[in-house]
Amino acid sequence: MTQHRHKKTPLANQNGAYFLMSAIVLGTMVGFSALGVEIGRWYGIQAEISKASDAGAFAGAKNVSNPKFPNGAALEAFALEVAQANFPSGLLDTDTPAFTANVDANGKVTVNGNTHSLNHMTTVFDTGTAKTALGAAGVAKLRKAEIVMVLDVSGSMNSGDAIADLRDGAEHFVKSFEELERDHKMALITFAAGVQVLHSLEHNFSINMTNEITALNATGWTNTEDALDQAGDFSWADNTGLPKNEATRKIVILFSDGNPTAFRGLFMREGQVYDAVVPRGMSNPDLFRTDEQATNLNPGGSNIPFLPTGDGRPSAQSNCGTSTTKWAIFEDSTYGVNGSLQTSLSGRNPEECNLPENLLTDYVDEVSREMALEHAQELKDQELEIFTIGLGDVDQGFLNTISSGAGYAFFANDPDELTGIFHEIANKIKLVLIS
Numbered sequence: 001m002t003q004h005r006h007k008k009t010p011l012a013n014q015n016g017a018y019f020l021m022s023a024i025v026l027g028t029m030v031g032f033s034a035l036g037v038e039i040g041r042w043y044g045i046q047a048e049i050s051k052a053s054d055a056g057a058f059a060g061a062k063n064v065s066n067p068k069f070p071n072g073a074a075l076e077a078f079a080l081e082v083a084q085a086n087f088p089s090g091l092l093d094t095d096t097p098a099f100t101a102n103v104d105a106n107g108k109v110t111v112n113g114n115t116h117s118l119n120h121m122t123t124v125f126d127t128g129t130a131k132t133a134l135g136a137a138g139v140a141k142l143r144k145a146e147i148v149m150v151l152d153v154s155g156s157m158n159s160g161d162a163i164a165d166l167r168d169g170a171e172h173f174v175k176s177f178e179e180l181e182r183d184h185k186m187a188l189i190t191f192a193a194g195v196q197v198l199h200s201l202e203h204n205f206s207i208n209m210t211n212e213i214t215a216l217n218a219t220g221w222t223n224t225e226d227a228l229d230q231a232g233d234f235s236w237a238d239n240t241g242l243p244k245n246e247a248t249r250k251i252v253i254l255f256s257d258g259n260p261t262a263f264r265g266l267f268m269r270e271g272q273v274y275d276a277v278v279p280r281g282m283s284n285p286d287l288f289r290t291d292e293q294a295t296n297l298n299p300g301g302s303n304i305p306f307l308p309t310g311d312g313r314p315s316a317q318s319n320c321g322t323s324t325t326k327w328a329i330f331e332d333s334t335y336g337v338n339g340s341l342q343t344s345l346s347g348r349n350p351e352e353c354n355l356p357e358n359l360l361t362d363y364v365d366e367v368s369r370e371m372a373l374e375h376a377q378e379l380k381d382q383e384l385e386i387f388t389i390g391l392g393d394v395d396q397g398f399l400n401t402i403s404s405g406a407g408y409a410f411f412a413n414d415p416d417e418l419t420g421i422f423h424e425i426a427n428k429i430k431l432v433l434i435s
Contacts, residue, residue, distance in 0.1 A: 038119055038132075045092045045117050045134050053113040053138030056083030056101060060109035061140035061434050065182040075109070076101040083111050083138075093118050095131075108141040140434050142180075144248040146201055147429070148187040148231050149173070152256035153293065155192070157218035162257060162391065165415035169422040170213045173253075176426040178206040187234060188212055191227035192220030193262050193277050193288040194295065201234040220294025221262040221279040225371035228254070228402075229264075232379050239383065250384045251429060254402060255418075257391035260368035264290055266328035268312030269304055278306050278327070280364040282357040287325075309360070311351040320353035335367050343367065369398060376402040387425050391415060 060079035069075040079101040089096040097115040104110075114135035149170060157163045177184055187201035188209050198212045199205060237248035262279040267287060276287035276297045285307035287297040296303045310324025318324055330337050330350035337348045344362035348355065376386060388399040390411045403409040407428070410421045 038117070041092060042117055042132060042134060045094055045115065046136065048087055048091060049097065049113045049115055049134060050136035050138070052083045052087035052097070053099070053111045053136045054140070055086045055138070056080060056099065056111035056113075057109045057138035057140035058434050060101065060103060060111070061107070061142045062430075063179070064103070064107045064109065064142050066179050067182075068179075072103045075103050079103075079109055079111050083113060087113065087115070093120075094134075106141070108139065111138045113137070141246070142183055142434060143246065143432070144237070145177075145184045145251060145429060146186075146234075146237055146248055147177075147184065147251045147253065148189060148201060148234065150189045150191065150227050150231055150252060150254045151216070152222060152224070152258070153190045153192050153216055153218050153220075154222040154258060154261075155219050155294070156222075156258050160415060162415040163216060163218045165418045166255065166391075167213050167216055169418035169420075170216075170255075171210050172419050173422040173426050174206055174209045174213065176423070176430075181206050189227055189231060190216065190293070191223050192218075192293040193223055193279055194220070194290050194292040195223060195226045195230055195264075196291065196293060197230060201236075217293075220288075221277075221281070222256065222258050222260050223262040223264065223277055223368075224254075224256060224260040225368055225375055226264040226277070226290065228252075228372055228375035228379065232375065232382060232384075236382065236384070249429070249432070250382070251387065252379055252384055253387045253389070253425060254399075255389040255391070256399070257394060259365070259395050259398065260372050261365070262288070263329075263364065263368045263371050267304070267306060268326040268328070270314050270323060271312070273328075274299070274304055276304065276306075278364060280361050280368070282307065282361060307357070307360075308353060309351075309355040310353040319351070324353060326351060329367065335370065341366070341370055373398075373401060380404065389418070389421055389425075391418065 056079040059082040060075055063069055063075060063078065069078055080099050083099045087097050094115045094117055097113055099111060099113045102110045112135065114133065116131040116133055119130055119132060151166065151170060157166065174186065177186065181204050185201045185203055186205040186209060188199040190196050190198055199209050231252050236250050239247035262277050264277050267274050267276055274287060274297060275290055277290055278287060285305045286303040287306050289295045289297050306325045308324050310320035310326060311318055312324055312326025315323045329335050332339055334340050337345045337350050343366045344359045345355065379386060385404045386402060386408060388403040388409045390396060390399045396411060400409045410425065412418055412421055
């Protein structure tokens with residue numbers, strides 16, 4: 001009998017090979033999957049150790065002059081404590097982290113963090129990958145700040161609890177920088193008719209400024225322009241050549257509950273020239289002192305009136321036939337009667353006798369506002385930032401323009417909101433003082 005032998009096809013001959021290849025591919029895929037899982041965890045660990053190092057460095061930089069830490073070793077220990085609190089042992093399946101901290105002579109705080117990922121899946125394929133070293137460094141330095149508070153204490157602040165709430169808010173702001181007063185500087189200007197620099201721009205400000213704020217009272221007009229002008233007169237830090245993240249931050253905080261109603265200028269009467277403040281109200285037409293809250297100019301035992309207008313010469317020589325007051329600003333190239341700014345007096349004679357009182361009232365309003373805007377721009381040109389706080393029925397467009405833009409202007413409908421606003425501004429400033 002003839003026996004038939006079955007021939008194997010090429011496909012049948014490769015069955016074993018396909019099984020082997022499938023096993024190899026599957027094993028490789030599992031290996032890559034395991035590696036992918038581990039790599040994802042490594043990235044997570046790297047991010048957390050970096051956050052912890054940054055947190056320690058930032059905390060150290062914020063407290064670089066805090067008297068609670070009398071030397072570098074104490075501050076370094078504090079920075080380490082913060083870093084360790086942000087990366088506890090065993091986080092994301094790691095071993096005990098190791099942190100080091102250093103504070104250099106310039107106040108720069110560096111925190112280095114290192115840990116090991118305790119691997120599991122990758123060790124199935126390579127027993128030498130049980131641990132993977134991961135690390136990060138955080139570096140921070142405190143930026144210095146110079147802050148001038150410019151507070152409106154005009155008579156309208158006597159309404160309700162406005163002046164008391166302003167005192168509370170301003171005191172809260174000062175105290176929020178108390179631990180940093182060895183690094184930062186602060187000053188206080190108040191304005192009504194006259195402008196007073198109650199505290200110069202200097203370190204160690206908290207006690208004196210708090211006492212000065214506690215004593216504030218309200219009376220007089222609103223001489224915003226001279227207050228802003230004097231804010232620019234301080235010896236602000238020179239940031240020439242410094243990178244932005246190391247430059248001293250220069251800040252003005254302007255508070256007001258009303259529109260400008262007075263400005264400072266030169267006035268001549270009976271041939272004598274006076275540096276004085278003119279208010280918008282014409283019912284009591286006297287000039288005011290520039291350096292007091294609301295005090296009439298009284299150099300010779302009697303007040304100096306700003307009306308009637310005229311040439312300001314002695315009455316025997318005056319073209320007006322009587323004593324008049326010449327406003328020097330009427331000849332100014334910008335604000336004068338023939339200046340570039342259009343006002344209620346545009347086109348009039350700068351020595352005109354008895355200018356109408358209603359036109360003078362409008363003129364004071366117009367010039368007070370424009371001069372304030374000009375001085376605000378001068379501050380910005382000096383790289384100063386301006387925060388504004390408006391209370392009640394204030395011209396929001398005016399304060400928005402004075403401010404440094406979006407996020408710098410704040411408005412309160414009620415005085416009891418002021419402390420919250422001062423707190424918010426303090427936090428905004430502090431957030432960018434660490435770089």
